[in-house]
Amino acid sequence: MxxxxxxxxxxxxxxxxxxxxxxxxxxxxxxxxxxxxxxxxxxxxxxxxxxxxxxxxxSMGKFHDSIKPAHKDFIEKQHIFFVSSAPLSASGRVNLSPKGLDAFRVLSESKVGYMDLISSGNETSAHTLENGRITFMFCSFDETPLILRLYGKGCAVLPNSDEWEQYAPHFRTYSSTRQLIVADIDLVQTSCGFGVPLYDYAGERDIHFRWAEKKGKQGLSDYIDENNLISLDGLPTDLGLNRQPVK
Structure with a gap:
């Protein structure tokens, strides 16, 4: 030849x-x-x-108006995802958080959500309460590179709400679950991910659950009062507006 x-x-x-x-x-x-x-x-x-x-x-920079079956398959194989949100203020702080523990669910071709544990901040709730904007990112760390982003409008769903009864059965929840974050997705983007390094998944951490067990019910409630009712920029969270005493 x-x-x-x-x-x-x-x-x-x-x-x-x-x-x-x-x-x-x-x-x-x-x-x-x-x-x-x-x-x-x-x-x-x-x-x-x-x-x-x-x-x-x-495919580099491909866009879709809904979550396709192949997107759902890819999402379900990932052990980590990232969620980002921001306030409307030009001086407000943009939040970006990693999540794991099999917390994410694709609920339909245009709706997703994740189970949210008590932690040291509650920025996503405050930002979505103010303006709804939310972005999720998944990326492959194995030999087949891919980045997938979901753009949409989200909200927090609190325990004892009507929406909780609708969405909670889709998730595994714990005594330290503070809320669900549910989002309507209007744009899906995939891109190459060639620059993402290779990593091996070693397992989930159990530190949070040991911490929560040690805190106990009242201790977790006190922690929410101290850390989860307003954002870094002083915006109220859903928990802050709907706080109920521990029973």
Whole structure:
């Protein structure tokens, strides 16, 4: 095979891989194996940049108006996700939090939520109460790179509310669960994730649950009163506006 034909052949494979990724509606990544092509067709003395021999193609910056089945499958395989929100004030602090513990659920093609444990801040509740804006991000840490973002409007759902009875059965909740965060998603974005490093999942931490057990019911309530009723910028949270005494 002469050099010109080889490059044409390799170019066709690239085009097919690209269209394959597009045809699947951005369903994660399409892997194209060049091993046979390179082994059988590479001309002697020609230096190529098609390394490694197994090349991963990903749709870059694809947008969707709903969560597709492939997006849901990818989300359910991830052990960590990130949630971001911000106040309307130009001087307000943007919040970004990592979450784990199998807390996230895709409730429909346009609705998601996660179970939220008592922690040292409650920024997401304050921000969504003020303006609703919320962004979730998932990224692959294995050999197939991908970043997936969900954009929408969210709100906190508190225990003993009517919405709690609707959404809580979808989640595993604990004595230290303070609320659910539920969001309507109007935009889904996938991108390459080529710059995300490889990591191995080692397991979930149990530190929070040991801490919560040691605190006890009253201790957790006191902790909420001290830390979860307003944001860093002084905005009220849902818990702050609907605080009820411990029974």
């Amino acid at each position: 002469d050099n010109g034909f080889y490059y044409l052949y390799a170019g066709i494979w690239r085009i097919l891989a690209r269209w394959s990724a597009i045809a699947t509606g951005g369903s994660a990544n399409e892997q194209v194996t060049f091993r046979k092509l390179l082994d059988k067709a590479q001309p002697t003395g020609v230096s190529l940049t098609l390394q490694p021999k197994i090349i991963t193609f990903s």
